[in-house]
Amino acid sequence: MSQPRPHVVIxxxxxxxxxxxxxxxxxxxxxxxxxxxxxHLFQPLLYQVATAALTPAEIAVPIREVLRxxxxxxxxxxxxxxxxxxxxxxxxxxxxxxxYDTLILATGARHSYFGNDAWAEHAPGLKTLDDAFRLxxxxxxxxxxxxxxxxxxxxxxxxYQSFVVIGAGPxxxxxxxxxxxxxxxxxxxxxxxxxxxxxxxxxxxxxxVLPSFTKSLSMRAAQDLRDLGVEVRLNTMVTGxxxxxxxxxxxxxxxxxxxxxxxxxASRAGDWLDLGSGHVTVDETLxxxxxxxxxxxxxxxxxxxxxxxxxxxxxxxxxxxxxxGQRIAAHANGTAPPTQFRYHDAGALATxxxxxxxADIFGLKVKGFIGWLLWGAAHxxxxxxxxNRLFVVLHWLWSYITWRRGVRLIMHRE
Amino acid sequence: MSQPRPHVVIxxxxxxxxxxxxxxxxxxxxxxxxxxxxxHLFQPLLYQVATAALTPAEIAVPIREVLRxxxxxxxxxxxxxxxxxxxxxxxxxxxxxxxYDTLILATGARHSYFGNDAWAEHAPGLKTLDDAFRLxxxxxxxxxxxxxxxxxxxxxxxxYQSFVVIGAGPxxxxxxxxxxxxxxxxxxxxxxxxxxxxxxxxxxxxxxVLPSFTKSLSMRAAQDLRDLGVEVRLNTMVTGxxxxxxxxxxxxxxxxxxxxxxxxxASRAGDWLDLGSGHVTVDETLxxxxxxxxxxxxxxxxxxxxxxxxxxxxxxxxxxxxxxGQRIAAHANGTAPPTQFRYHDAGALATxxxxxxxADIFGLKVKGFIGWLLWGAAHxxxxxxxxNRLFVVLHWLWSYITWRRGVRLIMHRE
Numbered sequence: 047m048s049q050p051r052p053h054v055v056i057x058x059x060x061x062x063x064x065x066x067x068x069x070x071x072x073x074x075x076x077x078x079x080x081x082x083x084x085x086h087l088f089q090p091l092l093y094q095v096a097t098a099a100l101t102p103a104e105i106a107v108p109i110r111e112v113l114r115x116x117x118x119x120x121x122x123x124x125x126x127x128x129x130x131x132x133x134x135x136x137x138x139x140x141x142x143x144x145x146y147d148t149l150i151l152a153t154g155a156r157h158s159y160f161g162n163d164a165w166a167e168h169a170p171g172l173k174t175l176d177d178a179f180r181l182x183x184x185x186x187x188x189x190x191x192x193x194x195x196x197x198x199x200x201x202x203x204x205x206y207q208s209f210v211v212i213g214a215g216p217x218x219x220x221x222x223x224x225x226x227x228x229x230x231x232x233x234x235x236x237x238x239x240x241x242x243x244x245x246x247x248x249x250x251x252x253x254x255v256l257p258s259f260t261k262s263l264s265m266r267a268a269q270d271l272r273d274l275g276v277e278v279r280l281n282t283m284v285t286g287x288x289x290x291x292x293x294x295x296x297x298x299x300x301x302x303x304x305x306x307x308x309x310x311x312a313s314r315a316g317d318w319l320d321l322g323s324g325h326v327t328v329d330e331t332l333x334x335x336x337x338x339x340x341x342x343x344x345x346x347x348x349x350x351x352x353x354x355x356x357x358x359x360x361x362x363x364x365x366x367x368x369x370x371g372q373r374i375a376a377h378a379n380g381t382a383p384p385t386q387f388r389y390h391d392a393g394a395l396a397t398x399x400x401x402x403x404x405a406d407i408f409g410l411k412v413k414g415f416i417g418w419l420l421w422g423a424a425h426x427x428x429x430x431x432x433x434n435r436l437f438v439v440l441h442w443l444w445s446y447i448t449w450r451r452g453v454r455l456i457m458h459r460e
Numbered sequence: 461m462s463q464p465r466p467h468v469v470i471x472x473x474x475x476x477x478x479x480x481x482x483x484x485x486x487x488x489x490x491x492x493x494x495x496x497x498x499x500h501l502f503q504p505l506l507y508q509v510a511t512a513a514l515t516p517a518e519i520a521v522p523i524r525e526v527l528r529x530x531x532x533x534x535x536x537x538x539x540x541x542x543x544x545x546x547x548x549x550x551x552x553x554x555x556x557x558x559x560y561d562t563l564i565l566a567t568g569a570r571h572s573y574f575g576n577d578a579w580a581e582h583a584p585g586l587k588t589l590d591d592a593f594r595l596x597x598x599x600x601x602x603x604x605x606x607x608x609x610x611x612x613x614x615x616x617x618x619x620y621q622s623f624v625v626i627g628a629g630p631x632x633x634x635x636x637x638x639x640x641x642x643x644x645x646x647x648x649x650x651x652x653x654x655x656x657x658x659x660x661x662x663x664x665x666x667x668x669v670l671p672s673f674t675k676s677l678s679m680r681a682a683q684d685l686r687d688l689g690v691e692v693r694l695n696t697m698v699t700g701x702x703x704x705x706x707x708x709x710x711x712x713x714x715x716x717x718x719x720x721x722x723x724x725x726a727s728r729a730g731d732w733l734d735l736g737s738g739h740v741t742v743d744e745t746l747x748x749x750x751x752x753x754x755x756x757x758x759x760x761x762x763x764x765x766x767x768x769x770x771x772x773x774x775x776x777x778x779x780x781x782x783x784x785g786q787r788i789a790a791h792a793n794g795t796a797p798p799t800q801f802r803y804h805d806a807g808a809l810a811t812x813x814x815x816x817x818x819a820d821i822f823g824l825k826v827k828g829f830i831g832w833l834l835w836g837a838a839h840x841x842x843x844x845x846x847x848n849r850l851f852v853v854l855h856w857l858w859s860y861i862t863w864r865r866g867v868r869l870i871m872h873r874e
Contacts, residue, residue, distance in 0.1 A: 110649035235522070
């Protein structure tokens with residue numbers, strides 16, 4: 047009789063969790079990956095679903111499909127509610143408890159409204175397909191409302207034609223550019239709306255957009271946004287958000303649609319380990335102090351090799367997952383595990399609508415059309431699954447040639 | 461100064477309403493088309509969205525996009541709540557009243573539970589994208605639940621693996637076949653579910669499936685369904701539907717998922733005209749008695765040229781819309797309008813999974829693979845918009861070659 051193989055439980059099938067699972071494909075372990083969703087989501091393109099450029103199926107792939115051929119991996123769709131570390135068990139919403147020999151927590155991040163949780167209702171963020179879906183419906187419905195009101199109540203119509211994006215990191219910048227383009231491409235389908243009343247306002251608390259990029263690329267991105275008609279307001283703090291307006295300092299902006307891209311906080315994994323809420327600080331093996339068989343990776347982890355912590359982006363999560371997978375595989379095989387995680391930074395990219403992007407990649411600064419091509423290639427390359435790549439490319443080409451928005455559907459919940 | 465042009469208001473942008481609007485493209489009239497949805501839906505393929513074979517964007521197209529180049533047409537997304545016929549005004553949920561010179565009611569049909577409205581909760585029907593979307597989530601989630609319960613509670617797991625379809629018209633037959641295929645194609649992704657426990661049960665009150673087809677095609681369709689593993693139960697009345705079981709006569713079928721395809725009733729248009737609920741009987745000009753400037757077409761109308769009323773299917777609605785459009789255009793142009801609607805019946809088609817279909821078309825009876833090719837060609841041909849055709853063909857080819865289901869996404873509402 048063979049010995050039972052070590053059981054590795056991975057919570058979260060984002061970039062981190064999934065790359066850890068794949069790294070363990072040939073290791074003598076059993077892997078269970080738990081996620082409350084049934085799909086892995088390519089979050090960097092989520093804003094394109096929210097702006098009706100891509101369909102959900104193009105940026106998401108069922109976790110089971112990704113791991114179909116990995117016979118040592120099992121997928122469970124459930125929500126983890128706690129970890130009983132003394133018993134080495136994960137506790138799920140369904141009531142099941144799952145024993146682990148090694149646990150990998152890769153549960154990502156959620157929005158943070160800096161204590162103003164009431165803002166969440168009026169200024170949704172963008173983390174899940176459902177978020178993107180709702181935002182798409184809200185944006186599209188706003189134009190329908192504006193069309194109805196354009197003649198009888200022009201002021202109300204203008205509030206429906208105004209969109210505020212809060213936060214000018216990559217998500218906010220890409221979102222603002224995409225809304226501006228969607229608005230202008232929609233105009234030929236409407237008869238009464240005055241296109242001059244379309245407004246997209248990007249609010250940023252700091253002194254420049256894309257603060258993680260070099261200053262020259264920030265300047266270029268801000269100019270690109272202005273060229274698209276986006277009003278970029280820097281050094282501006284949001285002081286209130288209601289259903290029909292946003293307060294930017296003392297200035298009232300009448301807008302029916304507001305998107306939150308200003309901040310995230312770590313998932314609840316820290317609470318599960320009794321390490322408090324917020325990021326879980328990990329050492330160079332990506333384990334929190336005092337935990338021998340628990341790894342925390344991706345957006346939930348705080349790993350600060352120099353003086354600054356690594357950013358919460360996909361490449362970091364992916365490399366962390368690979369490192370942890372290699373460690374666990376080495377232990378199971380009785381070989382020497384890697385002892386120190388090192389992040390290989392390939393750079394950063396952000397796009398601002400058709401033809402425009404800024405990229406800081408392998409030390410090279412690229413902008414404009416070449417930057418945009420690079421951005422497209424990088425994103426398509428990282429999409430999991432060949433079919434998705436093929437369809438995204440076809441869809442993009444189609445949209446590029448025709449300027450159409452193929453997925454402008456409003457599906458009412460009744 | 462030019463005279464104001466007659467205002468034609470069309471309620472409903474299904475096959476009937478949209479074909480009427482297009483027929484009026486070059487007539488000296490102003491057209492307003494009102495729909496509570498922003499899209500025209502290709503309902504005959506809705507079951508493929510519900511079974512994760514197609515994405516919503518592939519079978520729906522924004523109404524505005526269809527009518528973009530028709531400068532005399534305006535699209536309003538609103539819900540009509542009543543008609544004030546004395547004042548010749550349509551009343552909308554938003555509060556707006558819209559005056560008409562001619563009114564076309566093309567508001568379709570909704571499910572009928574034959575007085576058992578409580579069944580709606582557990583046995584949803586399939587009329588809108590949202591219906592299809594919810595059903596897809598329910599079917600996919602059922603397999604996830606079965607996977608969790610397979611070892612701890614096999615009996616509960618089996619109820620999640622059992623699917624009941626009520627009604628064996630084209631929708632019920634296509635739905636049952638598609639669920640059976642989806643179930644079998646999903647199995648290679650699951651580790652614990654016993655595929656032998658998958659059940660699809662098709663319940664029909666009458667003596668055969670596809671009662672509107674010839675008897676030999678009905679027999680063939682029933683055999684095709686059985687070959688796919690569907691249990692076909694004829695002459696069986698449903699007497700109760702709960703969340704975890706269906707009563708078929710005195711027989712209790714434990715099943716967590718139930719789909720209603722047994723009956724429809726006309727929309728509320730009859731009430732708006734004070735003609736009572738149910739179908740609106742129309743004369744050979746497609747107007748109800750006593751109404752000079754109101755047409756009722758498609759599934760809402762009852763037009764019985766011989767002894768039997770025309771069926772509630774897309775080709776009937778489309779031809780009715782064309783006829784009414786021609787009449788109104790002739791009136792506006794001062795030429796002689798057509799005076800008698802005649803339906804040109806090209807036949808009927810139904811598919812039962814990959815490679816199998818039955819068709820009774822132009823008097824020709826076709827089945828098997830040739831029938832299936834014919835079915836595919838006919839449906840793709842009738843899809844509105846080139847892009848949709850292209851993508852549906854690509855998607856089908858892809859699914860056909862790989863047996864994959866590209867849109868198996870569960871988007872939680874939280």
